Amino acid sequence: MEETIEVTSAARIPTQHAEALPDTAVRYAEERHWDVFPGTWLECAEGTERCSCGDPACAAPGAHPAREDWAAQATGSATVARRLWQKQPKASILLPTGRTFDAIDVPETAGFLALARMERMELTLGPVTRTPGRRTQFFVLPGAAAKVPDLVRGLGWPPAALDLVALGEGA
Template structure:
């Protein structure tokens, strides 16, 4: 992984987007194996979890602090806390692609959309709908527990590009990158119908 690219991306998220960032564990190669830098052979989120148990408090938008953190941990993944500037709707890749195509045809405003090595798509939305989402899905005619749809809000996080994360050695990447035009993500209520429909299919 290009350490300069990691640092530059972390600074850009913090300073340009005002997204809080925290360093995370990363993938390492040991004897032809790919493991998490946390050292646990049974790690359930290899290369995709925070370095510190206090990550939510330590996350920062200060470029100076980001330089200090990545100076100490130059290979660290980039952790973005949800529930602050954004929440995330997380769905399987196929359902996410179907929903994305439909939303684009409808001309809906979209925020950043992230693809993970675990073949998931993550739609960034305005924060604050975590408790209401199950009822929204029910009103659309589906049982939330039957859909492979997760809502990431306060206390949760995503791993941002160009971090390497997941059992397969591969980088997270933006399907729709954060740009000036999508600085403010949409309300989850504006996206949930096509996303839930795609998950149900």
Template structure:
């Protein structure tokens, strides 16, 4: 068997299994992301734009936010038509996602587990971030919560994906960077934690692991 063909088949099977899990077990809305089309050593984004700014790393449909679905039959139809599509999960609906650099995320995860803090799923992205999935509403509350905790003017590389934003779900390959992976997999028995329960530890870990000196709070929603 051709190695490339075999790899593509395994990737397709893993993506479809993930889509089924997210929609049928978690009831998370999904939408399709772009992927790379390879020609020998060259690769281009399936969107067809020669100057694509993020090849293989953006939603395939410009109307992705309104067309995301949590209906199994609709998801099956989409991925049967384009089986190489990556899996995009809109945020601000079933969950929000707190994003931090991987060293800070790893440190925060260890601390939170040692404290016995209830945790939700955690994703590691190939561009060096950890995503803590939390109950929806975190993006809107984040500046106030950080102010309450005294982190509003600290050096904290911390972002929150909320309404109108998205994350790529494992095992989606992100362009040439690699694939998103679960650090803590979703568990149907686990409720998503409120951001306020995790935020103090996450912010402290970001501050402690920051390579920069000075500066201000970095927030994005």
């Protein structure tokens, strides 16, 4: 059974399971008009899972770009996405920020608290993901990442004091 993360009252985004990744990448490109590109994946070697990048000390196994120019190569074409994932169906799905959305990245606990509060306030929730590193990413309008430091300062916080990362153009 496929797990899902609720992102709005009418839409669901599946978590990334190997058998569903190609279909998910195509759906992101086709239905959401998001640019996608395949990243690294997990490989089983000698009974343990390792990142396809080959680095035994990889900080984000199976969840990072495999090449430097990935964002420039990302595509919004479902046909091209299908072709890319046919070559490596276990590849993770990379979504470049700064095009159709930016992302606000916070620790998992803070993200869950924010989601609960937004739900109580009856706000419409947009896409939200959880990373392998126990972080929550809120997808927001493009350009929002550039405004975050001033918004945080306006609330009386120095941006460096919060474990919050704004991901915009080029991330």
